Structures are given as structure tokens and as C-alpha cells.
Amino acid sequence: MTVTQQNDQDMAEALCERVRQAHRDKTPLKIVGGDTKAFYGHGVEGETLSTLEHRGIRYYDPVELIVSVRAGTPLTELEAALDAEGQMLGFEPPHFGDTATVGGTIATGLSGPRRPWAGAARDFVLGTRVMTCEGKELRFGGEVMKNVAGYDLSRLMTGAQGTLGLITEVSLKVLPKPGARHSLRLEMPLQEALEKLAEWGRQPLPLTAAAWHEGSLYLRLEGGPSSVAATRERLGGDDLDDTFWLELREQRLTFFSGDDSRPLWRLSLPNHTPELPLEGDTFYDWAGAQRWLRSSASVDAIRDVATRAGGHATCYTPCEEGGSIEPFTPLAPVVAKYHRNLKAELDPHGIFNPGRLYAEF
């Protein structure tokens, strides 16, 4: 089934030509979709290559649980099409603005509150069309649930932020929306909340979001009506408006407001990491595995604590607004070597988003 919108168009040929030209001239390209996630990573010096006109849902079959979408398609348009069939993107991607595109969503690979239970963006990617630096559109993976032929270049591209190639289309696994949902708030100190979350993690509870801030544990239950009702009864607490999760995902809660001049950090940590000795204010998401930190502590101090806990720290505040000069945790030297090798093999002239992830490539 194809959902055709009036302004759907296939601009692959034009994009090919632009990329070919850039490769010939060795001119760097700055790939831009809806320009909602420019803060995520280094600024790129290069000619702007917009994906916005290459848009449209090329294929959607709710029975197959698969949708194929061109990169420039607005994320809201995709979500509306899925919603109309009672389905959704399982990884609940953040938009960070009305103009967010599907291409940018996959290129940044970010996932929302449901991630620990449902999986990340990369877990739902079944296939991609990727334009190489030579301006050839290649197909990896496909419109099937299982496919282990060849290397998994689709997942390699997910989160690579356009540094290895231009994603022109993506095929995603979609999920049926849960039959029932209930959000609640419990008064609970942090230590107890973390213990409870670990305990609940070993039980088959219909949890799909868990956050903690300033003495409140926020939970979302999703699943069959019977199990949601039973768990609701068991846990009690106050009813919570479901929009809380949207506000959290989009960083519109007071915690994220612009009044705070301290840089915003994202700490990604193993399950069951205790409270960390870090100066500042922390908001716990992903049952504690993703923590938002407002802190004026030094970059080294934050990274050191995160790394010692088995995780890593990303700075969400751009460098020019007081954030870290290196937004992403530096790679181990040997891992960096293979990153450079990959970049050199797939984009030898460095035309795709040079420096966006790390200055050296």
C-alpha cells in the first residue's frame, strides 16, 4: 500500500548529481533535513545539501509492519500515516522541532522514553537506500523482517550522522499501538526508585517508560487492558497526563528550560547505575539508564564519572553557548583508527558532513 501525498517526489537523481559534483570537486557537503538537530554534534563547514524535496512514503503495508520512507519526509507526516492504521514507531523518536525529517531521525539515531523496553532507532531499521560519495544510490537490507545477507550497512548508517553516506530512504519496522495506556506518579526517594526499577525490570510488567526527578517517580504502563488495569491497581499513585512523556521526549519540561545557563548533558549508563557523584541537577529517564544533567562541572569531570560507571556523556549544549568543544565522548585510539579507516574507504575525499561527529573525520 502506498500513501501518496500531493507533494511527494523522488529527487534521487538530482541528489545523485549534486553528490557526484561535490565528489569531483572535493567540496564538502553539509546534509540538512529539517534542521532541528543541528545542535547535536559539531557544526559542518560545507555547501548545504537539503533532503527536503526528496519526500514521501514510498511503501506502507500495516499487515507487514513495514514502512519505507524517503529521507525528506516530515516525521509528523509519517507518524500521522502510522497512527491512521493504529501503528507507531516503537522507538518514539524526539522531533526537537516541527520540521524534523525521517532522514534526520535515522541519521542521528535518537530514541525516546520507550527505548529500554522497545529498542532504539537502529533496532527498527530494516533497510536503507544510501547514496555513496560517487553519487550512486545503493540498497542495503530491505522490506523484510529478517535479512542477514551482506554487512549491516543500514545500521552502520544509523547514528553516523551522514558522515559515511547520504541516507535517501529508510525501511522501518513499525508496531501496533498498545491496547491500553496509563501513566502515574509515585512519591519516592531516588535510592528506593532505582531499587524498585531494578526489581520491576526482572518482572514481566507492562512498563514502557520510567523517569525520576525531585522525589517523583513517573511511570507509563502500556499493553493489554487487563494487565495495565492490574498493574495500575498494584502500583497505585496519582494519575499522570500522558503528555508528560511527550514533553520529556521533546525536552519541554521545566528542567530543560533555557533559563538555566549550565550546559545540558546526556549520560548514557548501564542499567542499575547508582546515583553518581556529580555536581548539578539530574533528571532520570530510561529507568535510570539515560540521565539528563545540568551542571557546570568540567567536561573531564563529567566524562570521567560517566566512563567509570560504564557509560558515556554527550553535551547537548552547543560549544558557542558554553557547551563542550567535543560534544561526543572521544573514542578509544584503536576504535578511532577503524572509524578513520571506514571513513577513508567509504568517503575518501571527506565530502559527507566532515567533522560532524569527530573533528578528525
Add this chain to the structure above:
Amino acid sequence: MNILYDARLDGELPDNDKQQVLATLSQALPGMTLLHREEDLRPFECDGLSAYRVLPMLVALPDTLDQVETLLKTCHSLGVPVVTRGAGTGLSGGALPLEQGVLLVMSRFKQILEVDPEARIARVQPGVRNLAISEAAAPYGLYYAPDPSSQIACSIGGNVAENAGGVHCLKYGLTVHNVLEVEVITIEGDRMTLGSEAFDSPGFDLLALFTGSEGMLGVVTEVTVKLLPKPETAKVLMASFDDVEKAGKAVGDIIAAGIIPGGLEMMDKLAIQAAEDFVKAGYPTDAEAILLCELDGVEADVDDDCDTVRRVLEATGATEIRQARDDAERAKFWAGRKNAFPAVGRMSPDYYCMDGTIPRRELPRVLKGIAALSEESGLPVANVFHAGDGNMHPLILFDANKPGELELAEEVGGKILELCVEAGGSITGEHGVGREKINQMCAQFQPDEITAFHAVKAAFDKHGLLNPGKNIPTLQRCAEFGAMHVHNNELPFPELPRF
């Protein structure tokens, strides 16, 4: 068609003197088991694709990671190819040895290093068996989700290399969805940690790239997996159909009703009869097809879902619907499916198992195509199907002792895979390409795509010493293979020489 390494099509391999390699490795690794006598090498001559056998030059059985590192470094400097092997249960010949290569056997690394019920992870060495992880996690009410049918024997290192699946993939994912971190060593001897115990890591997703890379990019030396809480309950429904197409439609309708079953399996008449003869699972032998639908989760939801599925099955014209009354009957229903391969094996001296995937809606068309190929070749084909995720396992029955039958079976298999590709699917859903499907890769991918795969390989193994000849065909091979399938009189890869 013989699939053994062919230097003309797969590239020249370095011609090293066995005695010299043996001497150098023995000197560099005095404490490591290094087999070199023919009778010692013999047990390693094949993996699960036993129709093909090659004696490796040497077999290395290291006990420590330092030995693995030194072995790889030494082979790298000597220019000796290395093929890595886990438990040797792979069905696509991914661990088929090379005459000019060292076979690196990881089976001595079989320690479960840590099970952490609080963090819900297990950290294990690569030689640990898949099922052993779930057994170690069971006391905490946890388990490791991917369950390939070889799970009692296959090892987790091989699972990572092949991105192994199982019967619960639609709901719980493949290996790539359930592994958090791997330690690897490259052919240059570089040790890397890919992924982490956190949900993501900075940089490229090399963990995903390594998963399913078939030992072409590095050797997996440690694996950290995610553990899930065991579902509170699991119930299974068995539905019979007088028509395969109706069964296929029922699969789509169940999913359209908003249900993701834990397992959704289909078997056709020949597979049903074979299984019933073998394990007496209580299958209806007069049915054209059966569906097994397992629903798992919280008791109350599972009961609701069972009702919904029952209604869907009735509406699609199931001739009989039975729900397993207890765990014993549930196990019996599954026993038939899980033993389908050996059951078919009893009916025929040999069988050849395929692993194509298709969009589910294409099932009727592909099944018809398979039936036509079966009739044309005279070789019976039994169909076992992970219906929920579109992964087919047609089993081609043949007798290798009859001249030409193996070749015929392979030819039919190849055509079935090409049928899957034409239907928008893939040549392999979970068994991997290995050596077995190396030619069909040319049907699934364009030369530019294959070139991109070679570029990825070069980033990790510039000289192509890890598992040469597997997974990704050379363009040379595709030219030769393509020449046998000329469409519209257009010769693919006109620029390449032909043999």
C-alpha cells in the same frame, strides 16, 4: 555446482609452506594447541553444511586471549588466512576451512563470566552455548531471547558472527537486538570493545556492523547480552487449514489485529506428516497446512489475545483450532515443529535446508513457485516457515548417493532463493551467506553494493585474510555466476574477463 574455494573466482590465496607456518606459530605460541596431523585435522573439516569438507592447513585451539592476539598478528605478518570457528553448527559453511588457512577454534572459551540480575545482563566467553546462558539466568527469572534451533549446541560467538535468529524473532528480535557489547580482536591484533553495557555508545555502530559479519571483520572474544524477564505465561494455539493460502492469510490477519505473537510458525502437509510420524505431536495429518501461534506475556493479556486470535482463525476458515491445555501439551505441539528438520531427515537420505525471507503477502506466490520447482526437478520439498517474520525454510529432499542429485538439489535451492529475491525478499534470514549462498549474493546485490561491502571489509582487513571467500562474492564470481543467468541476452559485468 561445487562451492569449494576457487582461486580463479574468489582470488588467489597466499601459498604458504605448511611446515614453515607450523614452525613459526609453534615458536610464537609454544603453549597453544596446534593440530597439524591429518587425523587430528579431520574432525574440523566441515561445519553444519556437511556436504562440503576441506582439511585446514592447521587447527589452532587457544586457551587465552593473548594467544588469539598473537596468532592473529603472526598470521597477519605471514599472510596466512584465518577461518574462525565456534561450535561448528552453522548451516551455510561460514566456518568451512581453507587448505591454505589456519582454522581458529574458539571452543575452549566457554566460561560464563558474570550474570548480573540487577543490570539484567550476562557476560560470557564466545564458546558458551546459547542455551547455557538462559540456564544460568533462569534462577533469576531471566533468559536470553534468541533461540536458534541449534541452541543446545551452538555457541554465542557464532550467534554474533551469524546474527542468529530463532522462532521468537518477530517479538524479541535477532542477536543484533539482544547483544549489548562485544570484545573483538582484528587480524592486526587490535583489541576493541564495541557497544557497552549502556544502551548506546559514541561513534559508529560497529557492534551492529560486526553482528552478522561472518568472521570477516574480526574475532569475537567476549559477549555481553541482554537478559529479559521470563514471560508470566505462554499459550499456544494450533490451527489446521485445508489450503495453504488460507493459512498464509491468517498470519497477516493476526498481525493486522494488532497482535505480535511470541512465535508464529507454519508447516505444510509434507512437513506435518514427517513431524507427526517422528514425534507424534498430535498434528492433523490430513491438513494442507497448520499454524502454531504462541502468545506470551501477562496472563490476563494472553487470555484476551488467545480469544482474538481464535476469532481471526475462525474467520479465515481454519478447519480446526486447538489450544494446548497445559505446558505438557504446549511442549508437544512445539516438539513437532522443533524436530521438523530431523523428521524430514527420516523420510529421505539427505535434505537441503534453505533460509529465504519474503514479505508475508508473497507467501502464496512463492509457495506455488516452490511447488513448481519441486515438480519439475522431481525432488520433494517440505516447507517449514517462521511465518510471523517471513522466514522460509524449504527442505529439499534428495539422495546424495544418486549421481547428480546433490547438484540438482543445490540448483533447486538456488532457484528458490532467487524466487525470494524476486518477491522482494532476501537469500538468508538467519543462517548467513557463508560459502553456501555466495553465488546468490550476486542475485540480491548490484555490483556497486558488493563493492561497498568490499570497502567495509578493507577498513578492517585490508589484505582479506579473515575468512576469505565467504559472505561477499568477488565481482569476478558474480560475472561468472551471472553468465549462467543471462537475461534478455544482456551479459552482466561486460568489462570483466570470463572463465
